[in-house]
Amino acid sequence: GDELSRRRSIIQHIHRRKGLGSVIIIHHIERLDDDGLLSDIVKVLNGNVNTIPYAEINHDNDEEIDEEVSCDGTIFLLTTELWG
Numbered sequence: 001g002d003e004l005s006r007r008r009s010i011i012q013h014i015h016r017r018k019g020l021g022s023v024i025i026i027h028h029i030e031r032l033d034d035d036g037l038l039s040d041i042v043k044v045l046n047g048n049v050n051t052i053p054y055a056e057i058n059h060d061n062d063e064e065i066d067e068e069v070s071c072d073g074t075i076f077l078l079t080t081e082l083w084g
Contacts, residue, residue, distance in 0.1 A: 007037050011054045014069050021073030029078045041078075044071045 006026075014022050032038045043049045051068035058065050 006032070007035070007052075007054055010037075011052065011069050014052075014071065014074060019070075019073065021075070023075045023077065025077045025079075027079045028081050030080055041076055044074075045076060 010024055013024065026032070026041075029038055037052075040052045044052065050071050052071060053066060053068045055064040056067045057063075
């Protein structure tokens, strides 16, 4: 769904930056469907963890592999409909 593609696009952006740091802007966070993406981001912002989990597909056997990407050097800008 849309939520999965948001998670995937965030993960891909961080990977492409190869540790140079990233700025992730997420507009209207209240529209995020809850597969836990917002919760995972809040854990990073609270300093509880420094990674966001995601599932990668092993194309040899089509099984999902649990992975995580480091958010070190990543800035998250979150907006709401109320505050823009």
